[in-house]
Amino acid sequence: AEDKTLVVRFYDDPAGFDPANIFRIENENIAFNIFSGLTTYDGKTGKIVPDLAESWETKDNLTWTFRLRKGVQWQKGYGEFTAADVLYSYKRILDPATASPYVSELTGIETMDAPDPYTVVIRLKAPNGGFLHTVANYHQGQIVKKEAIEAAGDQVRWKPVGTGPYYLDSIDVSSRIVLKRHDGYYKGPAPIATLDFHIIKDDATAAIALRNGEIDLLMRQSKEEQLQILKDAGFKMNHVDNYASSLKVMNFSDPILKDVRVRQAIAHAIDYPAITAAIAPSLQGAATSMLMPWMDVFSKDAPTYPYDPEKAKKLLAEAGYPDGFTLKTLGTSAQGVTEQQQFEIDYLSQVGIKMELELVDTPTFNQRRNKGEFMTASRLLPAINPDMILFSYLHPVNIAPKGLNGARYNNLELTTTIEAARAEADPERRMELYAKAQKIVMADLPYIPATSSNVFWPSKTNVEGVNINYLAQVNFWDVTK
Amino acid sequence: MAHISISLPAFRSFQLQVSDMPGLMRLLSNRRIQAALLILVPILLLTVFRPFLPIPGPLETNLRAMTKPPSLDHLFGTDRMGRDLLSRTLAGVQISMFVGFAVALLSLCVGLVMGTLAGFFGGVIDRLMMTITDIFLAFPSLLLAIGLVSVMGTGMLPVVLAISLSDVPRFIRLQRSLVLSLRSRAYIDAARTVRASQMWLMTRHIIPNTIAPLLVAASIAAANAILVEAGLSFLGLGIMPPAPSLGNLIRDGQTYLEQAWWISTLPGTVILLIAISLHFLSDGIRQVLDPRSRK
Amino acid sequence: MNELRPLRNSLLDVRNLHAHFLTDAGTVKAVNGVSFQIGQGERVAIVGESGSGKSAMAMSLLRLLAYPGKVVSGEINLDGRDLNRLSERQLNEIRGREVGTIFQDPMSSLDPVMRISKQMIPPIMRHLGLPQDKARAEAINWLDRVGIPDAARRIESYPFEMSGGMRQRVMIAMALSCRPRLIIADEPTTALDVTIQAQIVELLKELTAETGAAMVFITHDLGLVARFAHKVGVMYAGKLVEFGAVRDIFARPLHPYTQSLLDTIPPAHQQERRRLVQIPGVPPDMKQAVLGCAFKERCAGAHRHCFETAPELDMRQPGHSAACWLPDGLGQDRFVEQALIPAMEPSGEPGDSRVVVEINNLHKHFVSRSSLPWRKPPVLRAVNGISLRISKGEALGIVGESGCGKSTVARLLLGLDPATSGEIFIDGMAQMVFQDPSSSFNPKMTLSNIIQEPLVVTGWGTRTERQGRVRELLSQVGLDESYLHRYPSQLSGGQRQRVAIARALALKPSVVVADEPTSALDVSVRAQIINLLMDLKQKLRVSFVFISHDLLTVSYISDKIAVMYLGEVVEYGPADEVFHNPAHPYTQALITAVPIPDPEAEAARAQKPLSGELPSPLNLPTGCSFASRCPEATDYCRTHKMVLKPFSKTRETACHYAS
Amino acid sequence: MLTYSFKRLVQLLVTVLGVVTLVFFTMRLIPGDPISAMAGDSLSGAALDQMRNQMGLNDPLLVQYLGYLARLAVLDFGSTVTTKLPIIELIVGALPITVSIAIGTIILTVLISIPLGTVAAYMAHKGNRVLDNIITGIAMVLDLMPPFWTSLVCLLIFSLTLGWFPASGTVSIDDPVALLRRVALPVLVLSMAQVATLARITRTSVLEVLNEDYVRTARSMGWSELHVLFRHALKNAALPIVTVIGLSFGNLLNGTVIVEFIFTLPGIGNLLVGGMNSRDYQMVQTLIVFYAMIFVVINFATDLIYRVFDPRVQF
Numbered sequence A: 001a002e003d004k005t006l007v008v009r010f011y012d013d014p015a016g017f018d019p020a021n022i023f024r025i026e027n028e029n030i031a032f033n034i035f036s037g038l039t040t041y042d043g044k045t046g047k048i049v050p051d052l053a054e055s056w057e058t059k060d061n062l063t064w065t066f067r068l069r070k071g072v073q074w075q076k077g078y079g080e081f082t083a084a085d086v087l088y089s090y091k092r093i094l095d096p097a098t099a100s101p102y103v104s105e106l107t108g109i110e111t112m113d114a115p116d117p118y119t120v121v122i123r124l125k126a127p128n129g130g131f132l133h134t135v136a137n138y139h140q141g142q143i144v145k146k147e148a149i150e151a152a153g154d155q156v157r158w159k160p161v162g163t164g165p166y167y168l169d170s171i172d173v174s175s176r177i178v179l180k181r182h183d184g185y186y187k188g189p190a191p192i193a194t195l196d197f198h199i200i201k202d203d204a205t206a207a208i209a210l211r212n213g214e215i216d217l218l219m220r221q222s223k224e225e226q227l228q229i230l231k232d233a234g235f236k237m238n239h240v241d242n243y244a245s246s247l248k249v250m251n252f253s254d255p256i257l258k259d260v261r262v263r264q265a266i267a268h269a270i271d272y273p274a275i276t277a278a279i280a281p282s283l284q285g286a287a288t289s290m291l292m293p294w295m296d297v298f299s300k301d302a303p304t305y306p307y308d309p310e311k312a313k314k315l316l317a318e319a320g321y322p323d324g325f326t327l328k329t330l331g332t333s334a335q336g337v338t339e340q341q342q343f344e345i346d347y348l349s350q351v352g353i354k355m356e357l358e359l360v361d362t363p364t365f366n367q368r369r370n371k372g373e374f375m376t377a378s379r380l381l382p383a384i385n386p387d388m389i390l391f392s393y394l395h396p397v398n399i400a401p402k403g404l405n406g407a408r409y410n411n412l413e414l415t416t417t418i419e420a421a422r423a424e425a426d427p428e429r430r431m432e433l434y435a436k437a438q439k440i441v442m443a444d445l446p447y448i449p450a451t452s453s454n455v456f457w458p459s460k461t462n463v464e465g466v467n468i469n470y471l472a473q474v475n476f477w478d479v480t481k
Numbered sequence B: 001m002a003h004i005s006i007s008l009p010a011f012r013s014f015q016l017q018v019s020d021m022p023g024l025m026r027l028l029s030n031r032r033i034q035a036a037l038l039i040l041v042p043i044l045l046l047t048v049f050r051p052f053l054p055i056p057g058p059l060e061t062n063l064r065a066m067t068k069p070p071s072l073d074h075l076f077g078t079d080r081m082g083r084d085l086l087s088r089t090l091a092g093v094q095i096s097m098f099v100g101f102a103v104a105l106l107s108l109c110v111g112l113v114m115g116t117l118a119g120f121f122g123g124v125i126d127r128l129m130m131t132i133t134d135i136f137l138a139f140p141s142l143l144l145a146i147g148l149v150s151v152m153g154t155g156m157l158p159v160v161l162a163i164s165l166s167d168v169p170r171f172i173r174l175q176r177s178l179v180l181s182l183r184s185r186a187y188i189d190a191a192r193t194v195r196a197s198q199m200w201l202m203t204r205h206i207i208p209n210t211i212a213p214l215l216v217a218a219s220i221a222a223a224n225a226i227l228v229e230a231g232l233s234f235l236g237l238g239i240m241p242p243a244p245s246l247g248n249l250i251r252d253g254q255t256y257l258e259q260a261w262w263i264s265t266l267p268g269t270v271i272l273l274i275a276i277s278l279h280f281l282s283d284g285i286r287q288v289l290d291p292r293s294r295k
Numbered sequence C: 001m002n003e004l005r006p007l008r009n010s011l012l013d014v015r016n017l018h019a020h021f022l023t024d025a026g027t028v029k030a031v032n033g034v035s036f037q038i039g040q041g042e043r044v045a046i047v048g049e050s051g052s053g054k055s056a057m058a059m060s061l062l063r064l065l066a067y068p069g070k071v072v073s074g075e076i077n078l079d080g081r082d083l084n085r086l087s088e089r090q091l092n093e094i095r096g097r098e099v100g101t102i103f104q105d106p107m108s109s110l111d112p113v114m115r116i117s118k119q120m121i122p123p124i125m126r127h128l129g130l131p132q133d134k135a136r137a138e139a140i141n142w143l144d145r146v147g148i149p150d151a152a153r154r155i156e157s158y159p160f161e162m163s164g165g166m167r168q169r170v171m172i173a174m175a176l177s178c179r180p181r182l183i184i185a186d187e188p189t190t191a192l193d194v195t196i197q198a199q200i201v202e203l204l205k206e207l208t209a210e211t212g213a214a215m216v217f218i219t220h221d222l223g224l225v226a227r228f229a230h231k232v233g234v235m236y237a238g239k240l241v242e243f244g245a246v247r248d249i250f251a252r253p254l255h256p257y258t259q260s261l262l263d264t265i266p267p268a269h270q271q272e273r274r275r276l277v278q279i280p281g282v283p284p285d286m287k288q289a290v291l292g293c294a295f296k297e298r299c300a301g302a303h304r305h306c307f308e309t310a311p312e313l314d315m316r317q318p319g320h321s322a323a324c325w326l327p328d329g330l331g332q333d334r335f336v337e338q339a340l341i342p343a344m345e346p347s348g349e350p351g352d353s354r355v356v357v358e359i360n361n362l363h364k365h366f367v368s369r370s371s372l373p374w375r376k377p378p379v380l381r382a383v384n385g386i387s388l389r390i391s392k393g394e395a396l397g398i399v400g401e402s403g404c405g406k407s408t409v410a411r412l413l414l415g416l417d418p419a420t421s422g423e424i425f426i427d428g429m430a431q432m433v434f435q436d437p438s439s440s441f442n443p444k445m446t447l448s449n450i451i452q453e454p455l456v457v458t459g460w461g462t463r464t465e466r467q468g469r470v471r472e473l474l475s476q477v478g479l480d481e482s483y484l485h486r487y488p489s490q491l492s493g494g495q496r497q498r499v500a501i502a503r504a505l506a507l508k509p510s511v512v513v514a515d516e517p518t519s520a521l522d523v524s525v526r527a528q529i530i531n532l533l534m535d536l537k538q539k540l541r542v543s544f545v546f547i548s549h550d551l552l553t554v555s556y557i558s559d560k561i562a563v564m565y566l567g568e569v570v571e572y573g574p575a576d577e578v579f580h581n582p583a584h585p586y587t588q589a590l591i592t593a594v595p596i597p598d599p600e601a602e603a604a605r606a607q608k609p610l611s612g613e614l615p616s617p618l619n620l621p622t623g624c625s626f627a628s629r630c631p632e633a634t635d636y637c638r639t640h641k642m643v644l645k646p647f648s649k650t651r652e653t654a655c656h657y658a659s
Numbered sequence D: 001m002l003t004y005s006f007k008r009l010v011q012l013l014v015t016v017l018g019v020v021t022l023v024f025f026t027m028r029l030i031p032g033d034p035i036s037a038m039a040g041d042s043l044s045g046a047a048l049d050q051m052r053n054q055m056g057l058n059d060p061l062l063v064q065y066l067g068y069l070a071r072l073a074v075l076d077f078g079s080t081v082t083t084k085l086p087i088i089e090l091i092v093g094a095l096p097i098t099v100s101i102a103i104g105t106i107i108l109t110v111l112i113s114i115p116l117g118t119v120a121a122y123m124a125h126k127g128n129r130v131l132d133n134i135i136t137g138i139a140m141v142l143d144l145m146p147p148f149w150t151s152l153v154c155l156l157i158f159s160l161t162l163g164w165f166p167a168s169g170t171v172s173i174d175d176p177v178a179l180l181r182r183v184a185l186p187v188l189v190l191s192m193a194q195v196a197t198l199a200r201i202t203r204t205s206v207l208e209v210l211n212e213d214y215v216r217t218a219r220s221m222g223w224s225e226l227h228v229l230f231r232h233a234l235k236n237a238a239l240p241i242v243t244v245i246g247l248s249f250g251n252l253l254n255g256t257v258i259v260e261f262i263f264t265l266p267g268i269g270n271l272l273v274g275g276m277n278s279r280d281y282q283m284v285q286t287l288i289v290f291y292a293m294i295f296v297v298i299n300f301a302t303d304l305i306y307r308v309f310d311p312r313v314q315f
């Protein structure tokens, strides 16, 4: 192929690409193209597809056997990929010395074996129907090479070696990341030789850079007005819709929010479709569930809460708050009171609820949210694994501060339902259980779905194949110019 | 981004002679002060009487009039949420003026007290104070702002404190130098010959004579604070939207420059006018104070 | 009649010169029709009160007035060329070349960041067309002639490395370096010490005589005029009111203003002290149009005509003109009037000579903070062992060159600084009157508060009692009660000094220390304050310590004089005796240096100014501190310290050879 | 001179120690730590705490402080808390960019404002108020425009419309032409804000000097206005001007944050804000130490320059 270079905007300082402790989507985007998992997500459909594993089988969701692809080559001359690499990678995550925050994802593993170099057998402690997500090309699922890790020492995050379509050629942490085509990639070399990521933090500047022709592809434009300009100027608006939903976390330890009628009243009181249409019609839509409509387990039968202020008022009165109450909301100060919050305040005030914002800077916000020190807060659910979402956010073992269940939700019926769903091997039965779980959750409303976000990667018209998957990632192997 | 650095360059050029108290009339007859008041007074009046003007409230959204250019209905146009920008600008003036005034007052008061102590007593107190001011001057003011906002959350108080914190050392130094030049005045000696107490000397003789030059510095500090607030808002450290501080208005509008120039330009012009008139004010006071310009 | 025919050999012929300052508050007509001529080699002194337009006139000659000043009209003929019509460029050929200029303040008249050579040599090259090395030699030659030691080296110094006197010499060298035909000197000695002033005046005299340059010399000091000038012009309110030969003016002044001016000076030879003449009122505001004679309100002889038409300068005798309707001004009447003022009784009744202040072996050393902790800091001995006594009602005058420690003594007396060693006994309390009227008062306090302050601070009386006392004090110093609520900035210099005195008297002190109370004041006002102090001394029997540069005033006002040199008293005794019969060589030199406002007497005096300057008090000489400058010093003097010892019955002196 | 250097050294140490202590405790006083800053939406508290332990962030504060001082004493500035990059290298990489912006700004500012201020002063001296007011007025308006706003306007005009300067692109000192093109706009924006200050100082000081006696002396020796203005007035007015330049240099190092952000220049300001946002203690502390040192060093340099302009200044 030709030696083409694609210049891509990168929107923040890179934080490193070690799968064991990688953070933030933009970094994962790089890692996604360097590493591979046993499975991966299809860029167009979001379905799980084979990656390093050609095929797999399980009967009971307990024992998983993966047949590995043969002849896969490591980048930078580290030889052929084998089952040992898979075992090494997972053990590394599980090793306390690695201090990986993703360790909990793999703690369900009972044993791992490699009967031959191209087979991996994993036995779980409990059945898990969503296990394919765990081994996908996504942080803990990304396979690393022992020798490369050891050679890098404490600089692993800056010296990633994978089996993906691109390898890291050079990096200047403050301005630039250069990826080069991995010629030995098992699907064949990617069409574009060099990916040149330029760090441009300001969205407006990034748009100007695209319009100036300085970059080919703009990773993530999150200003509605700039999207309009770029669209009008004829740029290609690559995007993925509903990649994540934003929820309002209702803290159950709060005496007021404990009452389900209050939670339902809040849900009825705010007209999210109207809000999103007003502020950011391209970037946002209204969410109706914790799970996204494109997920295979998504159920249409769960209750929804259309805008109905009268009903909200009635519910409040029933709950004993005819004159409303004060709803304290924790938020980040990075954008101040967002337009969305302004609308929420407005809508809630119409049913008598006084929403008060408590804005703190991002680290503080994260800390308090993780500890569960708030009345309500918002959370973005980016995970592609519906099972993970339900477990992390609703299962009592994950109640904050230990886990992500910030609502401190503990409903025995739901707990048993999701545990059963995870273990269920029969797909149909599994779907039923998931539908039931969604029904319970949406009736109980520990999290009120607010908005869902869309991700835009505007590009020049000659850039093809920018398929943003539901993790907001692009597989650059597909991209041509 | 000179403004975030919260620099008060005017301080350094401060070659004011401490001299007679300018009478109110003398102040009012100065051209610059007149010009300043000509701008400030109408703006302030409009601000104060905004609630009685026939314009929507600053937070009232109107989804039917989003991003409308200036017209008779909306003299300054509307923003993306259909809020009237004239109303928001006036409300913003109120907030910004408050920030400016609070910063000026706070810095002035702290600077006055500490500077007087350092200049008057000298010795260990002075050296300690100077070291502390040195430390604060060597400290990037932006960091102070981030720190304060993190501790206290965003809002008026942390913004005022953050801006003041970097002004205060300069006020201390200014006051100190003024005190030093006053300390050797003959009238201080005259009071000392009758054993006047230190307190008496400071409150009767020194402080009253440093107020005017401090006011000059304070009006510049106020102008600066308004701009710094705008800069802090840009970094998300200022006064939180939707509160329409002028900084927020400019920031909100700046990405729409191409589509809706008025959103940031008009409030920006108002900031400019206010800041300029505050500078005029300080120039005016300075002129009145300068013995040479008085003949 | 007012036609001034040009003198045949006149160098500068100024006709009807007008210069204005166009200020926001109005046009100040600073020079208002001045005409005069100067012949070749003539020295003309211009005198007059502050603000009378002397500087404005002088600067107008070369169009050096800065904005908002402007020469409005008139002719300035220099050798037949009208400078007022020349372009800026043509004028630049005249400035420095034909006309040299010397300014008042030697400290600020030289560019502080430029070496002397850089300031002197280029003009010489330009005006005289000399090459660099020749110009340099010329500059060094001039520096040498004005008495800069080691001129070839000193030409590379910066001004700050020189003393005030040195700098003024450099200024003179610069002004003369292109051999101008006219020199304009605006108060060239006012900022200097008497001794240095005498040196500079001598120098100017010699050099102008040598080069044949004419000179316009502006001064406040009538004594200097007598010593220096051929002709005198007296300015008042922007006009020349009298112009003539120096002897004529001093012997037979014709204008009432000149006459009063001469009478305000304390006479040098006066057996019994008489009150000084005071000129009432203040000069007119030059922004306002003046109808009639500008001096009419202050003139005892003014009549109707004076209020209607302004008199023009007209020739009374050859070479002597005056602008007054009266033929002889106040005439001889003024002496009659003066005689009516009672001669003052000698103060201090013999029966009550209680000592109120006693100072024994007083030392004050200033130790600057050492820059490095391990280095010994330098010590400045400002006061180096003095002993003095003041009796009740007595006035002690302290004189000496700048930096000799006079003010330090005052501050020690007032307890403003602690003494390093020695003792001060004061029976009662000491209060102070300061020199600088602008910094003596808190500008934010009204007079009432200022005068009351000592009372309030010491908790004296009730509010009404205090107000009563303030009124009493005001009337004592001759101020109207209506001033009570004014601020200091609303007062004139003389009035301020009265307020300062009132404040000092508020607590009925036993001694009032006045540190140069009159040196910032104009002559006419100076006389008022001196009279006031004399009255108070007599009426209240307060003792005074009177510090001044001005020997004439000191000897006039004091009963005793202490002459200080480098922190020591070198002569101490009754004022008359010390002044007329000085025992110490330093006192002698000091008195010689004082110009006496009498051209005859000046001509008769032996004029040998004291050479050199005050050594630094940082490292004092081992022997007699005056030895380095004493014309009679011997090796013995240079090695042996001398202390104050009785010289006659009434006096003490510190000279090995005084007898 | 020796004495003076000694004093400065002591001052440096005291200031740096004070600054270090201040920043150390402030950083830990404010809520949020590197770990919570790093965590996005999907990490649990338990996972984070484990990381904290590993990094020693759970040790007693005093232990951490003393350990930090000990490392500082041997000039070990450490590496970033979360990304494990050697801090010195980051700073050394970022410094040239910020310094070139700062120096460029100073140069441009000086080139514009000194002639401007001098002319204004001369006009004021001659009583020509109109021109004086116009000059000061323009300078003031430029000064008071928020830089983030002017930055964007400059980008739209010079980068997008005229295409003179790129809006993005990597920079390095190895490629001076590219660097120059990239820093041109930030320098322009920052200069706008500086010009007014410096022009004003120049105007005031020159005006003051023009009223001095020695200027009159120079005129009386027959020198032309131009000679007087440039040979005498400007040199004498230099002290306050140099002071302001020195101070604004310090401020600029500190104050390039917004332009670095908008013009995507990886300078010091970028590091500082990034460090602060990610609560990278080590990074922020080290940067502050740098700032303090630069502050003191610039003061020192300013003093040295004084000596050049004014022989009266002695150490």
Ligand SMILES: Nc1ncnc2c1ncn2[C@@H]1O[C@H](COP(=O)(O)OP(=O)(O)OP(=O)(O)O)[C@@H](O)[C@H]1O
Residues within 6 Å of the ligand: B295, C021, C023, C028, C030, C048, C049, C050, C051, C052, C053, C054, C055, C056, C057, C067, C068, C069, C220, C286
């Ligand atoms: N720059 C100026 N602006 C306005 N008025 C001025 C200015 N300079 C001088 N004057 C006024 O012009 C008049 C003459 O001043 P000038 O300096 O010539 O007096 P002088 O006789 O030299 O006084 P002095 O003895 O104090 O030097 C005074 O009334 C003074 O107030």
Ligand SMILES: Nc1ncnc2c1ncn2[C@@H]1O[C@H](COP(=O)(O)OP(=O)(O)OP(=O)(O)O)[C@@H](O)[C@H]1O
Residues within 6 Å of the ligand: C366, C380, C381, C382, C400, C401, C402, C403, C404, C405, C406, C407, C408, C409, C617
């Ligand atoms: N506070 C001080 N610190 C250091 N040195 C001082 C201080 N005050 C005065 N001196 C020095 O002491 C010496 C005497 O000063 P003093 O003011 O008493 O002189 P003076 O006779 O009053 O002079 P002048 O006639 O100029 O007023 C001078 O050399 C002066 O520099």
Ligand SMILES: [Mg+2]
Residues within 6 Å of the ligand: C054, C055, C056, C186
């Ligand atoms: Mg004068």
Ligand SMILES: [Mg+2]
Residues within 6 Å of the ligand: C406, C407, C408, C515
């Ligand atoms: Mg003195």
